[in-house]
Amino acid sequence: MAIKKSSTIIDLDSLEIVFGSGRDALKVLDIPYWRVEEGDQVSIFGPSGSGKSTFLNALAGLLSPSSGRLTVCGHSLERMSETQRDHFRAQYIGYIYQNFNLLQGFTALENVLVGMTFSPRKADIKEAESLLDEVGLSHRLGYHPSQMSSGEQQRVAVARALANRPKVLLADEPTASLHPVNKEDVLRLLLDVCEKHGCTLVVVTHEREVIALFKNTVTFLEFNRACQHPGRGEP
Amino acid sequence: MSFWRIVLKSLKHHHFSNGLAAISIAMGVALLVAVYSLKEQSHNTFTQVGLGVDAVLGPKGSPLQIVLNAVYHLEDMPGKIKWTYYREVEKEPIVAQAIPFVVGHSYGGFRVNAIDGRFLTEFEYLPGKTFSFSEKLGGQGRPFIAPDEAVAGWAVARRLNLKLGDTFSPVCGVKEGGPIHEKDILRFVGILAPTGTPHDRAIYIPLETFYGLSGHPRETVIMAHLEEYREISGAYIKIKRIRGGALHPGIQDLKFEINQSDRNQLVVPAEVMPRLHNIIGWVDRVLITIAIMLTVLSALFLFFSLLSALREMRRDLALFRALGATRKTIMGLVISEALIISLLGGLVGLALGHCLIGVGAHFIKVESGVDFSAGYLSMIDWLLVPAAILLGILAGLVPGIQAYRLGVLKNLSTVS
Numbered sequence: 001m002a003i004k005k006s007s008t009i010i011d012l013d014s015l016e017i018v019f020g021s022g023r024d025a026l027k028v029l030d031i032p033y034w035r036v037e038e039g040d041q042v043s044i045f046g047p048s049g050s051g052k053s054t055f056l057n058a059l060a061g062l063l064s065p066s067s068g069r070l071t072v073c074g075h076s077l078e079r080m081s082e083t084q085r086d087h088f089r090a091q092y093i094g095y096i097y098q099n100f101n102l103l104q105g106f107t108a109l110e111n112v113l114v115g116m117t118f119s120p121r122k123a124d125i126k127e128a129e130s131l132l133d134e135v136g137l138s139h140r141l142g143y144h145p146s147q148m149s150s151g152e153q154q155r156v157a158v159a160r161a162l163a164n165r166p167k168v169l170l171a172d173e174p175t176a177s178l179h180p181v182n183k184e185d186v187l188r189l190l191l192d193v194c195e196k197h198g199c200t201l202v203v204v205t206h207e208r209e210v211i212a213l214f215k216n217t218v219t220f221l222e223f224n225r226a227c228q229h230p231g232r233g234e235p
Numbered sequence: 236m237s238f239w240r241i242v243l244k245s246l247k248h249h250h251f252s253n254g255l256a257a258i259s260i261a262m263g264v265a266l267l268v269a270v271y272s273l274k275e276q277s278h279n280t281f282t283q284v285g286l287g288v289d290a291v292l293g294p295k296g297s298p299l300q301i302v303l304n305a306v307y308h309l310e311d312m313p314g315k316i317k318w319t320y321y322r323e324v325e326k327e328p329i330v331a332q333a334i335p336f337v338v339g340h341s342y343g344g345f346r347v348n349a350i351d352g353r354f355l356t357e358f359e360y361l362p363g364k365t366f367s368f369s370e371k372l373g374g375q376g377r378p379f380i381a382p383d384e385a386v387a388g389w390a391v392a393r394r395l396n397l398k399l400g401d402t403f404s405p406v407c408g409v410k411e412g413g414p415i416h417e418k419d420i421l422r423f424v425g426i427l428a429p430t431g432t433p434h435d436r437a438i439y440i441p442l443e444t445f446y447g448l449s450g451h452p453r454e455t456v457i458m459a460h461l462e463e464y465r466e467i468s469g470a471y472i473k474i475k476r477i478r479g480g481a482l483h484p485g486i487q488d489l490k491f492e493i494n495q496s497d498r499n500q501l502v503v504p505a506e507v508m509p510r511l512h513n514i515i516g517w518v519d520r521v522l523i524t525i526a527i528m529l530t531v532l533s534a535l536f537l538f539f540s541l542l543s544a545l546r547e548m549r550r551d552l553a554l555f556r557a558l559g560a561t562r563k564t565i566m567g568l569v570i571s572e573a574l575i576i577s578l579l580g581g582l583v584g585l586a587l588g589h590c591l592i593g594v595g596a597h598f599i600k601v602e603s604g605v606d607f608s609a610g611y612l613s614m615i616d617w618l619l620v621p622a623a624i625l626l627g628i629l630a631g632l633v634p635g636i637q638a639y640r641l642g643v644l645k646n647l648s649t650v651s
Contacts, residue, residue, distance in 0.1 A: 090559020
């Protein structure tokens, strides 16, 4: 699956995501238009429960749009089968979760190697070690997640997200589970590594201190104009 | 990190439940392997075609006991027959060959049979095959000639580590601890090449040696010289063949005629042995049923342990999907785990089953004289690997399908 040449890396138009059907249908996202250029670092701000993760999951190909157009790295996700979206994700997307989602039975090094396993590239121990070195964990290669602090675990998650050399790195509340002392460190690390690796970064957050570090911030509710669900962040 | 490395990591992560599943499969398979091997080996031992004996001329008593004693070197002979009667039967027109023998002695746990020397040189234990002493075939030496000479069957020589020139004194009786004919020193001059028949499990001495063994009553010594008093345990009878190699039908008349007498009977092993199998066949069937049930139960155990592991693994599997693994990869991961557990259990069970036979063979030999080999490969050994693969796929299929249908977002549970 080759990347199609374009400076626009995320391009969506009239994107709707609806959960359920008929009378139980619930429109979670309704975004008329949004574009992100290659190499941009964007934060999306919105209150907890407003559907930011759903949006990020749609960008990652974990959710299929109900209607509209969603193009990431030149690939129209709305036309892809689930298997095609799996391949797409393995090749182009890095994902960092709020709760790290590390594999508990695997060491830090193995967690990063797993990030390479499903991509078209071959798992490379040297590269995995280098990534962990980059996030300051060269001394924790053989440690399991349970043996590391939350800040260290999130650094492993950053290294793993970069393991498949993604074009787009998506981070879902990457600092929400961290101690305040570690938050800025992890965010700066994220911004630095994305710049170094030429990754486009999209971070969703509900923390104002996070958006302070981004030049380009979108308020989620600005474009999610029709979020109908009570308690899901109406203005 | 390769797919198989992830599978192994996952197996290691749930090592306790996976280990229990593998052990339970190993136990079921071990029992199945052992029972099948014992069944086949005993069947082969007792039904081998052409042990060379068309009929046994013996005393009145249990026909089964006579066959077990004369042909398989087990049990005791229920009595003796007159030499003169044997000579009469030998002259019957349908009798091709009659080899007289006397049983009742042993050495090192093996029977010592006093037998006519023609047994070692002319008797065909399989069609066209006589006993060989060829070193190329695993034998040594020559047939006995002098009264103080003996020949060992291949299995005896191997078990007792006998060499040519070794000497021994026969034990009177077939039970260990019987009186020893200490004054009679016999020398091994030959070791038979292996035949794969019970004939490998006996020591052979000249017929006349029996009558001269010290310690026997005076009547026995007289038997050596006076044919009208002489007694033997029995005789192997070869019946003439008709077209197509079939036994001469006159054997039934001969049997009827001999069985009319008060002291003698003609026993046809091919008619008697199926009765033994009817007697012990149900034991085989019960044991095999138990073994199959145990294996099926262990497959169910594997199934439930995989389902239980799947519940624990949901988050990990969802994460693999999020990292780009396809549904098929995830299903393959779960089925591969089941395959590895069942294959491992199967192979350990295979080894364990053969070890069981190895350990049990000694006790069976002591109790019954029947030899079982731990290295014998039965039908089940050949079926085991494909069966283990099938078992693994079956046990892993439902958990695999559940893994295939696993919801990524639901199991990663991220909402903001």
